Amino acid sequence: MAITRGFTGRRRERDERLPPGQYDAKDEWPxxxxxxxxxxxxxTWTFGIDGLVDTPTTWTWDELHALPxxxxxxxxxxxxxxxxxxxxxxxxxxxTLLEIAGPQDDAAYAMASSSTGYTTNLPIEDITDGKAxxxxxxxGEPLPEIHGGPVRMLVPHLYFWxxxxxxxxxxxxxxxxxxxxxxxxxxxxxDPWLEQRYQGD
Amino acid sequence: MTNPWQEATxxxxxxxxxxxxxxxLRLPDPRTHLAGQYYVVRLTAPDGYRAQRSxxxxxxxxxxxxDLTVELFxxxxxxxxxxxxxxxxxxxxxxxxxxxxxxxAGDTPILGVAGGSGVVPLxxxxxxxxxxxxxERMRLIVSARRPVDLYYADEVVGPETTVVYTRQAPPGDPRxxxxxxxxxxTPLLAGPPRTVFVCGTPGFCDTATxxxxxxxxxxxxxxxxxxxxx
Numbered sequence: 001m002a003i004t005r006g007f008t009g010r011r012r013e014r015d016e017r018l019p020p021g022q023y024d025a026k027d028e029w030p031x032x033x034x035x036x037x038x039x040x041x042x043x044t045w046t047f048g049i050d051g052l053v054d055t056p057t058t059w060t061w062d063e064l065h066a067l068p069x070x071x072x073x074x075x076x077x078x079x080x081x082x083x084x085x086x087x088x089x090x091x092x093x094x095x096t097l098l099e100i101a102g103p104q105d106d107a108a109y110a111m112a113s114s115s116t117g118y119t120t121n122l123p124i125e126d127i128t129d130g131k132a133x134x135x136x137x138x139x140g141e142p143l144p145e146i147h148g149g150p151v152r153m154l155v156p157h158l159y160f161w162x163x164x165x166x167x168x169x170x171x172x173x174x175x176x177x178x179x180x181x182x183x184x185x186x187x188x189x190x191d192p193w194l195e196q197r198y199q200g201d
Numbered sequence: 202m203t204n205p206w207q208e209a210t211x212x213x214x215x216x217x218x219x220x221x222x223x224x225x226l227r228l229p230d231p232r233t234h235l236a237g238q239y240y241v242v243r244l245t246a247p248d249g250y251r252a253q254r255s256x257x258x259x260x261x262x263x264x265x266x267x268d269l270t271v272e273l274f275x276x277x278x279x280x281x282x283x284x285x286x287x288x289x290x291x292x293x294x295x296x297x298x299x300x301x302x303x304x305x306a307g308d309t310p311i312l313g314v315a316g317g318s319g320v321v322p323l324x325x326x327x328x329x330x331x332x333x334x335x336x337e338r339m340r341l342i343v344s345a346r347r348p349v350d351l352y353y354a355d356e357v358v359g360p361e362t363t364v365v366y367t368r369q370a371p372p373g374d375p376r377x378x379x380x381x382x383x384x385x386x387t388p389l390l391a392g393p394p395r396t397v398f399v400c401g402t403p404g405f406c407d408t409a410t411x412x413x414x415x416x417x418x419x420x421x422x423x424x425x426x427x428x429x430x431x
Contacts, residue, residue: 004291034424035425
């Protein structure tokens with residue numbers, strides 16, 4: 001381990017909820033997307049699941065809101081080293097949507113895509129069994145545009161670039177393909193507790 | 202594209218502005234970067250505690266040395282250490298280059314829109330454009346608070362560059378001080394469409410992208426890098 005001369009670090013009291021290399025952003029919620037923030041009209045926005053499913057399905061804003069609602073309460077972690085504790089997000093569980101679409105047996109990976117063309121890849125185990133949501137409220141308020149509003153994906157046990165802002169679709173695949181950041185050197189899975197920031201971690 | 206951590210040697214440290222310093226690093230395993238890409242700097246305490254942050258490369262592509270310009274943030278754990286402690290001869294663990302979206306290979310016409318420290322990756326692009334003999338491929342507009350806050354003041358100015366001041370302008374500047382406006386951007390968008398690279402604080406980036414979209418720039422042509430104390 002290469003010690004940096006003279007460095008001791010300031011944050012000596014580590015909150016056990018912080019994965020390695022992360023810090024508590026407290027009241028800040030930093031914004032780190034690379035596209036222009038899009039303006040999305042909920043009257044025309046849709047979310048679709050296709051690929052290796054029995055019933056490719058597209059939902060409108062109203063149709064998603066008619067489904068059983070689900071909440072995530074907990075922490076989020078961004079690869080740029082901030083974490084936020086005790087957030088709440090409201091929306092619908094991806095399990096509910098996948099149950100309708102019916103993943104086929106050979107569906108092993110998913111590619112989430114955004115209205116901006118942004119993509120990110122996820123193993124199917126990381127978006128099933130209560131691990132992933134499509135959300136429109138954060139801390140009880142409509143999700144702001146800069147944080148992916150009106151609607152984003154939420155996969156909070158992975159680094160937050162996996163939680164696609166302005167999500168518009170999910171494609172199930174038999175093989176892994178890299179999304180936007182993954183092609184640009186970021187890790188394919190992105191588990192903050194294993195500090196999987198970059199390819200090779 | 203796996204880039205391993207490597208121990209870079211600090212060759213030189215110099216002030217760009219009262220709260221920004223440029224660190225020139227020699228890389229034992231040089232990697233070719235594209236203008237606009239960044240490196241991660243990782244600090245390790247004797248007890249294993251680590252902190253890491255990302256910093257854009259200011260120097261042009263090529264060679265075994267890179268310049269990273271670091272803005273000092275209040276309470277900044279990494280920027281504070283780099284500013285207050287690091288001196289020539291020290292080693293720093295770095296990893297990169299990273300980022301393929303906010304990057305320019307030098308072969309297309311571009312416009313850079315920078316707020317404050319956001320000029321760092323765009324300076325790499327400007328240096329590259331000049332070095333390859335195609336300065337006309339780049340137009341750059343930089344927003345700075347005061348003349349003393351302008352990064353690379355002796356180098357960034359030139360026929361490619363427009364500087365706007367938000368708080369205090371140099372004597373004789375015909376433009377009234379104030380934030381970036383559509384009028385500032387309009388002449389820079391004349392001619393064939395350019396990819397626009399916007400870099401600065403989140404607030405600056407959102408303002409600039411709104412102005413650009415209002416002037417008819419397609420969102421697909423806009424690439425944004427938001428800087429902040431993270």
